[in-house]
Amino acid sequence: MSKKLYFGTNLKMYKNIADTVSFLNDLTAYTEDLGREEIELFVIPSYTSLPDAVKIERRHLVHLGAQNMGWEDQGQFTGEISPLMLKELRLDLVMIGHSERRHTFRETDYEENLKVLSALSHGFTALLCIGETEQEKEFGVSEEVLRSQIKIGLHGVTADQLGKVWIAYEPVWSIGVNGTPATPEYAAHMHKMMRETMVSLFGDAGAEVPLLYGGSVNPGNAESLIVLPNVDGLFVGRAAWNAEAFNTLIRKSAAACAAKA
Numbered sequence: 001m002s003k004k005l006y007f008g009t010n011l012k013m014y015k016n017i018a019d020t021v022s023f024l025n026d027l028t029a030y031t032e033d034l035g036r037e038e039i040e041l042f043v044i045p046s047y048t049s050l051p052d053a054v055k056i057e058r059r060h061l062v063h064l065g066a067q068n069m070g071w072e073d074q075g076q077f078t079g080e081i082s083p084l085m086l087k088e089l090r091l092d093l094v095m096i097g098h099s100e101r102r103h104t105f106r107e108t109d110y111e112e113n114l115k116v117l118s119a120l121s122h123g124f125t126a127l128l129c130i131g132e133t134e135q136e137k138e139f140g141v142s143e144e145v146l147r148s149q150i151k152i153g154l155h156g157v158t159a160d161q162l163g164k165v166w167i168a169y170e171p172v173w174s175i176g177v178n179g180t181p182a183t184p185e186y187a188a189h190m191h192k193m194m195r196e197t198m199v200s201l202f203g204d205a206g207a208e209v210p211l212l213y214g215g216s217v218n219p220g221n222a223e224s225l226i227v228l229p230n231v232d233g234l235f236v237g238r239a240a241w242n243a244e245a246f247n248t249l250i251r252k253s254a255a256a257c258a259a260k261a
């Protein structure tokens with residue numbers, strides 16, 4: 001049997017409200033026939049697009065998430081968005097610790113952990129993003145970095161809550177216009193290590209947590225990445241922002257997995 005697959009995109013600080021709604025309408029129309037038991041699809045728009053995004057016609061076909069979240073329910077936190085505010089929109093997931101949050105906005109593992117715990121306690125799926133920088137890779141500490149991002153990020157998460165945790169491995173050096181995609185060999189090695197870390201922390205439940213790869217995924221490399229044993233999904237940036245192209249990437253990836261099963 002083919003594994004369950006996860007495909008998603010973070011729209012970052014791109015697409016206004018109208019463009020987001022049109023993207024979601026197109027994507028859900030293109031992918032309507034794909035069984036959601038086998039394929040989970042998610043899109044993470046800007047905050048300002050969310051109130052309109054949640055009203056799209058085929059809302060049930062796509063999980064919608066926020067790009068970040070403050071960990072307190074309310075208080076003197078100017079500029080932050082609380083879990084209660086996101087709950088009002090009936091969102092499904094919250095992305096935590098994207099590389100741009102960690103490196104441009106200097107978020108720490110400790111803060112990501114507070115956000116993970118808060119998101120889970122409010123019933124969201126927590127999509128924890130991890131990844132080593134180019135420099136950490138050169139120093140040969142990539143594995144230590146990923147392990148500690150997982151251990152600190154998920155500190156205090158119970159085995160019961162684990163069913164709502166997804167992890168995206170996005171090497172910082174692989175993300176964005178200047179990124180180089182990880183080779184399938186490199187991604188396979190890191191995903192195996194991540195799986196082992198999850199099992200050592202959570203036992204059998206750790207084997208079930210979806211591990212997604214992200215970082216310059218494109219039509220040329222998606223199939224070779226999705227078929228890897230510990231890769232459950234692809235978290236795609238630029239190559240997903242055209243709905244038709246994303247639909248093609250999803251279908252080709254799913255077909256590659258089915259052929260391998």
Ligand code: PEP
Nearest residue numbers: 175176214215216237238
């Ligand atoms: C990202 O920013 O999370 C990402 C995966 O972007 P891209 O695919 O464009 O490298």
